[in-house]
Every structure is written in C-alpha cells, then in structure tokens.
Amino acid sequence: MRNKAALVLASAGILALLGGCETVAEEANEAVGFEYIAILAPSGGGAAAGKAEISLNDATNTLCTDLELSGVTMTVGHVVGPGGDAIATLDVPKAGNDSADCDQITDAQLDSIKANPGAFKVHVGTTTGDLFGTLVKEG
Numbered sequence: 001m002r003n004k005a006a007l008v009l010a011s012a013g014i015l016a017l018l019g020g021c022e023t024v025a026e027e028a029n030e031a032v033g034f035e036y037i038a039i040l041a042p043s044g045g046g047a048a049a050g051k052a053e054i055s056l057n058d059a060t061n062t063l064c065t066d067l068e069l070s071g072v073t074m075t076v077g078h079v080v081g082p083g084g085d086a087i088a089t090l091d092v093p094k095a096g097n098d099s100a101d102c103d104q105i106t107d108a109q110l111d112s113i114k115a116n117p118g119a120f121k122v123h124v125g126t127t128t129g130d131l132f133g134t135l136v137k138e139g
Helices: 002-019 021-032 107-115
Strands: 034-042 049-057 062-070 074-080 086-089 098-104 121-126 129-134
Touching: 034 121, 049 107, 049 121, 049 129, 062 074, 062 086, 062 107, 062 121, 086 098
Parallel strands: none
Antiparallel strands: 034 049, 034 129, 049 062, 062 098, 074 086, 074 121, 121 129
8 A cells, every 4th residue: 555655646746747848848948048929919900919939949959839818719829930831839728828838840940940030920820810920039
C-alpha cells in the first residue's frame, strides 16, 4: 500500500511537470530575446479583439504563442507566412479566452520572421468572424 501511494504521488508530479512543458518552452524562448506581437482585430469591424505574443528560439527552431482573446469563441488559429501558408497552429483555448502553444518550425521560417516580421500574420477564426494581426518586433 505504501509503495502504491508513492507511485501515485510520483505519477502526479510527473504529469504536473509535463503539463507545464509549453510554459517552460515559452519561458525559454522569451529568455532568448526574439519576441513579436500581433494586435488582432476583426476584418469586418466589430467588438472582438485579441493579442498574440510570439517568441522564437533559434537554437530549437521553436515558435511559442501566448494568445489572449476577448468577445469571441475561437475555432481555429494559425501563424501565416508571406505565401499564405500556415507555419504554426494556435491552440484553441480550453477554458476562458487564453491559450499558450509551442510549435516546431523550420530554420528558414524562423530566420524569415526575424528578417521581416511584417510579412507574417496571425489569423484566428471565430464563431462570429475572423481576427487578423501583423507581427511586429516587441520592444
């Protein structure tokens, strides 16, 4: 019985650590210093709004997104490159209107964002319309 309790506690601790992996990756990316922001607005007007904070890690080719929305229910979201192709998928918030997500991207995509962030957009599809924002370097 004592061993079973220890196993249950150890498993819970491991799950808690794994559950925070995206947060750890996001913190690591932010420490590197490549941070961008996109202010999201509806394409056809309206009260919905949002913000996507993007951080890049050149060593791991990781793009992390911290997404905050208000006045909408998200159905899909992407970081879109100059050719219109999605290079990263945003997590749909499970509760509330915030989500954090990290994706692997190619070295060429990461270098392209660093060289010309304005060529990249964040697109969030919602139940009432789409939100768009252009990346700009933070700071």
